[in-house]
Amino acid sequence: MIxxxxxxxxxxxxxxxxxxxxIRFAGDSGDGMQLSGTLFSDAxxxxxxxxxxxxxxxxxxxxxxxxxxGVSGYQVHVGNRIYSSGDKCDILVAMxxxxxxxxxxxxxxxxxxxxxxxxxxxxxxxxxxxxxxxxSDEMEREYTIxxxxxxxxxxxxxxxxxxxxKTSDKSRNMFALGIIFFMxxxxxxxxxxxxxxxxxxxxxxxxxxxxxxxxxYEYAEKLEVIHSKIVDVAKCTTMPKGxxxxxxxxxxxxxxxxxxxxxxxxxxxxGSYPITPATDIMVELAKNKGLGARVFQAEDExxxxxxxxxxxxxxxxxxxxxxxxGLSLKSEALGLAVMTELPLxxxxxxxGGPSTGLPTKTEQSDLVQALYGRNGEAPLVVLAASSSANxxxxxxxxxxxxxxxxxxxxxxxxxxxxxxxxLFRIPKVADLPSITPRLATPNDPDYRPYRRDPETFAxxxxxxxxxxxxxxxxxxxxxxxxPLSIDPENHALMTFNRQEKVNRVxxxxxxxxxxxxxxxxxxxxxxxxxxxxxxxxxxxxxNEGTKVAYTHxxxxxxxxxxxxxxLRKYKKIVVCELNNGQFLGYLRTQFPECPxxxxxxVMGLPFEVGELKDCFTKILGx
Amino acid sequence: xxxxxxxxxxDRKYTKADFASxxxxxxxPGCGDHAILSSLLNVFPRVGHKKENICMVSGxxxxxxxxxxxxxxGFHSIHGRACAVATGVKLANPALSVWVNMGDGDSMAxxxxxxxxxxxxxxxxxxxIFNNEIYGLTKGQYSPTTKFGxxxxxxxxxxxxxxxxxxxxxxxxxxxxxxxxxxxVPTLTTDIMxxxxxxxxxxxxxxxxxxMIFNDKTHASFSAREVRDDRTIVLEHGKPMIFGKNRDKGLxxxxxxxxxxxxxxxxxxxxxxxVHDETTEDTGIHMTLARMHGDLPVALGVIRNVNRPSxxxxxxxxxxxxxxxxxxxxVDDLLNxxxxxxV
Numbered sequence: 001m002i003x004x005x006x007x008x009x010x011x012x013x014x015x016x017x018x019x020x021x022x023i024r025f026a027g028d029s030g031d032g033m034q035l036s037g038t039l040f041s042d043a044x045x046x047x048x049x050x051x052x053x054x055x056x057x058x059x060x061x062x063x064x065x066x067x068x069x070g071v072s073g074y075q076v077h078v079g080n081r082i083y084s085s086g087d088k089c090d091i092l093v094a095m096x097x098x099x100x101x102x103x104x105x106x107x108x109x110x111x112x113x114x115x116x117x118x119x120x121x122x123x124x125x126x127x128x129x130x131x132x133x134x135x136s137d138e139m140e141r142e143y144t145i146x147x148x149x150x151x152x153x154x155x156x157x158x159x160x161x162x163x164x165x166k167t168s169d170k171s172r173n174m175f176a177l178g179i180i181f182f183m184x185x186x187x188x189x190x191x192x193x194x195x196x197x198x199x200x201x202x203x204x205x206x207x208x209x210x211x212x213x214x215x216x217y218e219y220a221e222k223l224e225v226i227h228s229k230i231v232d233v234a235k236c237t238t239m240p241k242g243x244x245x246x247x248x249x250x251x252x253x254x255x256x257x258x259x260x261x262x263x264x265x266x267x268x269x270x271g272s273y274p275i276t277p278a279t280d281i282m283v284e285l286a287k288n289k290g291l292g293a294r295v296f297q298a299e300d301e302x303x304x305x306x307x308x309x310x311x312x313x314x315x316x317x318x319x320x321x322x323x324x325x326g327l328s329l330k331s332e333a334l335g336l337a338v339m340t341e342l343p344l345x346x347x348x349x350x351x352g353g354p355s356t357g358l359p360t361k362t363e364q365s366d367l368v369q370a371l372y373g374r375n376g377e378a379p380l381v382v383l384a385a386s387s388s389a390n391x392x393x394x395x396x397x398x399x400x401x402x403x404x405x406x407x408x409x410x411x412x413x414x415x416x417x418x419x420x421x422x423l424f425r426i427p428k429v430a431d432l433p434s435i436t437p438r439l440a441t442p443n444d445p446d447y448r449p450y451r452r453d454p455e456t457f458a459x460x461x462x463x464x465x466x467x468x469x470x471x472x473x474x475x476x477x478x479x480x481x482x483p484l485s486i487d488p489e490n491h492a493l494m495t496f497n498r499q500e501k502v503n504r505v506x507x508x509x510x511x512x513x514x515x516x517x518x519x520x521x522x523x524x525x526x527x528x529x530x531x532x533x534x535x536x537x538x539x540x541x542x543n544e545g546t547k548v549a550y551t552h553x554x555x556x557x558x559x560x561x562x563x564x565x566x567l568r569k570y571k572k573i574v575v576c577e578l579n580n581g582q583f584l585g586y587l588r589t590q591f592p593e594c595p596x597x598x599x600x601x602v603m604g605l606p607f608e609v610g611e612l613k614d615c616f617t618k619i620l621g622x
Numbered sequence: 623x624x625x626x627x628x629x630x631x632x633d634r635k636y637t638k639a640d641f642a643s644x645x646x647x648x649x650x651p652g653c654g655d656h657a658i659l660s661s662l663l664n665v666f667p668r669v670g671h672k673k674e675n676i677c678m679v680s681g682x683x684x685x686x687x688x689x690x691x692x693x694x695x696g697f698h699s700i701h702g703r704a705c706a707v708a709t710g711v712k713l714a715n716p717a718l719s720v721w722v723n724m725g726d727g728d729s730m731a732x733x734x735x736x737x738x739x740x741x742x743x744x745x746x747x748x749x750x751i752f753n754n755e756i757y758g759l760t761k762g763q764y765s766p767t768t769k770f771g772x773x774x775x776x777x778x779x780x781x782x783x784x785x786x787x788x789x790x791x792x793x794x795x796x797x798x799x800x801x802x803x804x805x806x807v808p809t810l811t812t813d814i815m816x817x818x819x820x821x822x823x824x825x826x827x828x829x830x831x832x833x834m835i836f837n838d839k840t841h842a843s844f845s846a847r848e849v850r851d852d853r854t855i856v857l858e859h860g861k862p863m864i865f866g867k868n869r870d871k872g873l874x875x876x877x878x879x880x881x882x883x884x885x886x887x888x889x890x891x892x893x894x895x896x897v898h899d900e901t902t903e904d905t906g907i908h909m910t911l912a913r914m915h916g917d918l919p920v921a922l923g924v925i926r927n928v929n930r931p932s933x934x935x936x937x938x939x940x941x942x943x944x945x946x947x948x949x950x951x952x953v954d955d956l957l958n959x960x961x962x963x964x965v
Contacts, residue, residue, distance in 0.1 A: 042961060045963075046961065046963055048965075236965075239965045240965075241965055242964075242965060243958065243962050243963070243964050243965075244962060244963055244964075244965055245957075245958075245960065245961060245962040245963075246961070255953070255956065255957060258953050258956065259953045259957075262952060262953045267714060269710065269713060269714050271709075271710055288950075288956065289940065289941060289944035289945070290944040290945055290947065290948025290949070290950060291945075291948060291950055291952075291953060291956060292941075292945060294713055294714065294937075294941070296709065296710070296713055298706065298709075298739075299735055299736065299739035300735060302703060302706065302736075303703070303705075303706035303709070303735070303736055303739070306699065306700075306703040306706030306707045306709075306710065306736075307706050307707065307709045307710035307713070308710055309699070309707055309710060310679070310697065310699075310706070310707035310708060310709060310710025310711040310712075310713075310714070311710035311711065311713060311714035312710070312714075313697055313707075313710075313711060313714075314677070314710070314711045314712075314714035314715040314718060315714060315715060316710075316714035316715075318710065318714070332700055333700060333703065335700075336699060336700050340697075426957045426958055426962060427957070428954060429952065429953050429954050429957075430954075463715070464674070464675065464676075464677045464695035464711070464715065464718050465672075465674055465675050465695075465715060465717060465718060466674060467674050468674070469674075470673075470674060470693060470694050470695055471695065471696075472689050472690055472695075472696040472697070472698060473696075473697055473698070474689070474696075474697060474698025474699060475682075475698065475699065475700050476698060483645065484690070
């Protein structure tokens with residue numbers, strides 16, 4: 001094995017230990033950067049690292065070759081305790097001039113940059129808009145640039161195996177990955193196994209990929225300059241015992257729904273329409289029809305949610321998945337779900353907006369739409385997941401609340417969580433909290449469509465097919481007994497009851513917690529998908545002796561009951577979010593006495609730990 | 623393979639009264655909707671599905687109030703979305719007998735997309751379109767079926783919209799069942815609705831309905847009692863296409879198009895008259911029949927009724943196969959599938 005050979009030839013002191021390492025793979029869309037990144041993160045996870053990944057890709061599927069518009073990236077963060085996909089990278093792989101030009105800004109000073117030098121032709125440089133020497137003296141001083149002849153090496157290997165250029169070009173990513181594996185002191189066997197599985201029906205592709213991967217590895221081995229760059233990334237020491245896997249937020253969401261259906265005994269129904277970056281939820285559930293997932297690809301977003309509402313009326317755990325513009329289209333139907341008081345889970349994988357906006361980029365700017373984007377007084381429950389892995393639990397929780405409180409629930413995730421991946425400690429479904437749908441009893445003479453449970457204010461769920469419970473629901477206002485009503489007092493009462501039902505969900509959720517240094521002057525507030533970067537920033541500042549406290553919200557509406565008690569304790573509060581201050585505005589209306597300020601970012605990108613630390617330090621100094 | 627039936631049949635006999643709800647019917651006196659409701663209530667006992675398995679789904683408009691007037695489960699949804707809601711109802715529980723009621727605006731303007739896709743998929747429910755060629759509940763604006771040039775509240779200078787013919791939409795969307803009825807001929811409406819209910823797949827029944835307040839007599843040019851026999855034809859499968867007060871008129875295909883002829887004139891005999899075949903897979907002739915107006919009689923009755931697996935049948939077959947062959951017995955198996963490792 002190659003790994004043994006290296007150990008023999010190298011002395012231990014040449015390998016540096018590192019707490020964490022960030023690698024960014026960048027190339028043309030279609031260069032296989034996502035695959036390289038996934039293979040690296042999987043191998044790292046399997047050998048004991050904590051990981052987080054973040055794909056950064058353009059909306060076009062294959063934008064013109066070698067242009068900046070066509071650059072696709074995949075960032076992997078591995079190490080001991082990993083909360084986010086990392087700010088800037090320690091190693092950058094750039095497969096062509098365009099990806100080099102557009103991604104160098106993501107490399108740390110002193111980073112190792114691996115480029116496929118064969119692609120730096122005059123034509124490609126011109127397409128990338130590089131008019132001068134791409135590698136200035138200043139660059140060479142700042143970074144270790146490894147100009148590897150990746151294309152020509154790969155082509156030669158391909159030629160020796162009888163593959164044409166087009167086929168061998170597809171394996172260029174394996175050469176780069178081979179270099180990375182050498183630099184990170186990994187063996188290749190795990191990845192060999194993966195390649196054998198993935199291309200099981202194409203033996204020639206297996207042979208080629210394995211050969212190119214090995215060649216890249218050996219190329220690195222022969223390169224003097226790399227030997228001082230080899231790192232051994234710290235394994236995770238704090239991971240609770242258990243069985244683990246790597247999971248993306250979208251898959252975790254889909255599985256959370258499947259688990260909730262199994263636990264609640266209801267059929268799972270998903271009515272959805274394809275939309276970036278939420279589509280993978282539908283794709284994953286469609287794969288799992290075998291577990292009873294009833295997936296319906298609707299003709300549009302409206303049919304997606306309306307079919308889910310119909311399925312809910314008929315007794316399913318009904319869900320619809322979407323992203324911002326799709327949520328806009330679903331607004332009217334959400335009002336119908338509020339009015340009919342049917343359980344419904346709506347997953348909004350947020351992306352940059354407004355309108356079509358930035359389909360492949362992340363943002364948290366649908367919050368206000370989720371809270372208020374309906375006509376009339378139309379309260380519903382809003383939750384937010386905060387990591388790729390916990391999308392599983394929040395999807396499960398959204399289903400539990402919907403079924404037990406007879407209300408639509410919007411679960412906000414985002415492109416960063418949905419497409420990013422993380423380690424997931426596999427739970428046993430039997431250990432998850434129980435779910436008890438509020439089903440009516442057939443032939444119950446006392447059944448009334450809008451009679452409420454005195455504690456939760458939830459109505460009962462009578463399903464078509466149940467004897468003796470025939471009733472009508474719909475968008476028109478009803479009286480508690482069921483018939484239509486335009487009586488003023490009745491409307492006031494029903495409006496109050498619908499709100500009270502959502503408010504009372506707060507009686508069933510845990511208290512909000514504060515982490516970091518609770519005695520700090522500054523409280524950092526976050527919600528949803530930003531928890532990784534904020535946790536890192538707060539932890540680092542506390543380790544450096546700067547006192548900062550942190551509270552992160554997953555329950556958005558209703559808020560945990562102790563929210564005000566927490567906020568009122570601090571002299572300074574900063575609410576960090578990837579929008580122009582939507583959560584801040586929401587908190588201010590409820591807690592106007594609390595001094596809150598905003599830290600906002602609307603760039604389609606996640607927070608960086610560095611910018612958050614700067615912000616918190618500055619506020620403390622004011 | 624034998625057809626699969628999903629809706630359970632009742633073990634008792636129902637009467638019309640069993641399906642009338644206790645709600646006051648609030649349509650205008652003389653509205654065609656009353657007759658359609660009556661036909662529907664007559665059909666349920668004939669079809670014999672378990673009463674609690676009947677689910678009425680509607681959108682918004684006068685016609686969409688129907689669920690309140692039927693003593694069964696009902697969902698009065700939002701404007702245009704009845705087909706989408708019904709799709710979810712039927713997918714979640716195939717044992718339900720699902721009925722969709724919509725008006726012309728509801729089904730073909732705001733809900734046009736859902737209608738054509740429900741038809742294309744052959745969704746297993748019974749769609750009734752109440753076509754009065756006007757928006758009634760909003761008091762008289764032109765609809766997608768209003769006649770070209772008609773003056774309405776929102777077309778004071780006459781419409782410049784060319785109207786839809788629901789039959790053409792059904793054929794264009796590869797529908798498997800299309801029939802047309804007249805509100806003023808309830809026995810025909812009831813018969814047609816029963817046949818629609820017995821059709822496996824998506825049935826569309828267009829009921830030409832009169833809104834006496836905002837579009838009175840819109841169908842009168844062929845539906846009025848004194849002209850009806852000569853200006854309409856009731857199509858029956860396997861029978862020659864004969865119409866007229868004296869049953870002496872018929873439809874003949876002259877090699878290029880359909881024409882109305884009189885039997886006994888110009889050498890025309892009964893053998894020249896076309897025989898209706900509602901089961902022809904090709905939509906061409908059904909489209910032609912659905913389009914007839916003016917010199918040709920307006921076609922009533924079942925125009926198209928072809929056999930194709932319904933969405934429910936295909937979906938349930940696929941679910942059965944997927945669940946039968948699934949390598950995971952429960953969600954735990956899925957969670958532990960693929961690359962996992964112990965820490």
